[in-house]
Amino acid sequence: MIQPGQIYAACDGSGYRYRIDAYTPGGQHAHVTDLHTNRPKQVKAANLHDSDRTPSGEPRRTGYALEAQT
Numbered sequence: 421m422i423q424p425g426q427i428y429a430a431c432d433g434s435g436y437r438y439r440i441d442a443y444t445p446g447g448q449h450a451h452v453t454d455l456h457t458n459r460p461k462q463v464k465a466a467n468l469h470d471s472d473r474t475p476s477g478e479p480r481r482t483g484y485a486l487e488a489q490t
Contacts, residue, residue, distance in 0.1 A: 422450055422468055428484035431472055438463060438484060 422443045430436040438452035441460065449462040463484065472485035 426486060427488040428468055429487040431480035431483050431485050
């Protein structure tokens with residue numbers, strides 16, 4: 421479940437990290453802050469995953485995986 425304060429990291433190894441600032445359950449986008457630039461942006465909720473692994477156990481190559489809860 422996407423919640424404010426959570427930190428998500430890019431699964432592609434690019435190093436992007438985002439903190440969730442606001443999300444409405446069922447919404448299509450989450451309002452986030454880029455932790456490198458400290459700038460706000462929106463990310464599709466479908467790209468935010470609770471694990472860096474797919475259901476079959478393979479590493480994800482796209483999207484963002486939950487890194488930390490606050």
